[in-house]
Amino acid sequence: MVCDTTSLNIYKTLHAALSMKPGRRKIVAEGTSFPTNLYMAEGVRSTLDGATLALEGRDGDRIEDMIDADTAVVMLNHVDYRSGVIRDVKALTKLAHERGALVMVDMCHSAGVIPVDLHDLNVDFAVGCTYKYLNGGPGSPAYAYAAKRHHGKFTQPLSGWHGHAAPFKFEQSYRQGEGARALLCGTQHTLSMRALQSGLAVFDDVKITDLYSKGRALSDLFVQLVESFADDFGIGFYSPKDGTLRNGQVSLTHAEGGYAIVQALIARGVIGDFRQPNVMRFGFTPLYLRFADVWDAANHLYEVMKTDEWKEDRFNVVNTVT
Ligand SMILES: *Cc1c(COP(=O)(O)O)cnc(C)c1O
Numbered sequence: 158m159v160c161d162t163t164s165l166n167i168y169k170t171l172h173a174a175l176s177m178k179p180g181r182r183k184i185v186a187e188g189t190s191f192p193t194n195l196y197m198a199e200g201v202r203s204t205l206d207g208a209t210l211a212l213e214g215r216d217g218d219r220i221e222d223m224i225d226a227d228t229a230v231v232m233l234n235h236v237d238y239r240s241g242v243i244r245d246v247k248a249l250t251k252l253a254h255e256r257g258a259l260v261m262v263d264m265c266h267s268a269g270v271i272p273v274d275l276h277d278l279n280v281d282f283a284v285g286c287t288y289k290y291l292n293g294g295p296g297s298p299a300y301a302y303a304a305k306r307h308h309g310k311f312t313q314p315l316s317g318w319h320g321h322a323a324p325f326k327f328e329q330s331y332r333q334g335e336g337a338r339a340l341l342c343g344t345q346h347t348l349s350m351r352a353l354q355s356g357l358a359v360f361d362d363v364k365i366t367d368l369y370s371k372g373r374a375l376s377d378l379f380v381q382l383v384e385s386f387a388d389d390f391g392i393g394f395y396s397p398k399d400g401t402l403r404n405g406q407v408s409l410t411h412a413e414g415g416y417a418i419v420q421a422l423i424a425r426g427v428i429g430d431f432r433q434p435n436v437m438r439f440g441f442t443p444l445y446l447r448f449a450d451v452w453d454a455a456n457h458l459y460e461v462m463k464t465d466e467w468k469e470d471r472f473n474v475v476n477t478v479t
Contacts, residue, residue, distance in 0.1 A: 292356030
């Protein structure tokens with residue numbers, strides 16, 4: 158279902174998974190998750206008696222060792238938002254299933270840039286946004302997925318009228334709709350849906366495997382170009398240099414200047430972003446970025462560093478959105 162926001166869909170699908178495992182009360186997640194995923198898991202926990210949240214990196218070292226007989230659902234990120242590293246969701250899902258737990262995967266940074274096959278991954282639930290690699294535009298709707306084998310077997314608490322079995326019968330109480338319809342809540346942002354349709358139309362006649370190869374080549378080129386001057390300016394690589402390990406994103410680090418460097422680049426028309434504590438993210442969307450754009454971006458980065466442009470006051474004013 159294309160609907161609502163990623164945050165809301167996380168809330169709904171985590172509840173859905175927990176509703177299928179009444180004897181189990183634990184949510185296991187990656188401590189490095191995008192914050193809203195963790196905040197929403199905390200929200201889910203606050204509504205269920207005895208529910209707990211265990212984080213990899215805080216409550217245990219490896220998620221593999223944390224999935225136990227009390228685990229209802231494991232929330233994973235297909236791709237880490239800071240580093241772009243692809244996680245082996247298929248193997249983790251197999252392990253979770255062997256231990257009786259369900260898996261919910263976030264695809265915000267995978268759908269549209271690397272091949273994704275939810276049937277092959279065999280996950281139980283999934284969510285993601287459409288405003289990154291899916292071209293939906295700012296604030297475009299997110300999506301929520303429930304494997305067909307679970308349809309009719311879960312409930313979720315945001316029981317709005319569009320998730321009802323017969324919304325236009327205007328009945329007095331909720332009767333859950335069939336299949337994935339049960340993940341819907343209220344009226345959707347129709348104008349945003351239309352923009353998303355146009356965004357998705359750009360993918361017509363494009364093979365995702367071709368897209369992935371080009372994304373790899375673009376980001377590999379950026380790595381190669383930045384490598385030639387990174388050490389001179391204290392720039393480090395946060396993403397793995399090996400293109401097979403990441404999506405179409407390259408994250409760099411700089412001890413003091415991360416934020417300001419990104420601002421200076423934005424002023425030059427190279428739009429990346431900054432993520433705490435020191436990460437500069439550059440996303441390469443293969444559908445319409447050219448190799449020449451990558452060349453230019455690396456060149457602008459070189460100039461911003463070489464001339465100390467990033468130290469100018471105007472680039473050191475911290476905005477709300479980074
Ligand atoms: C972008 C992103 C979100 C966004 O959540 P919204 O509720 O749609 O704002 C959530 N999780 C991850 C991993 C993201 O990358």
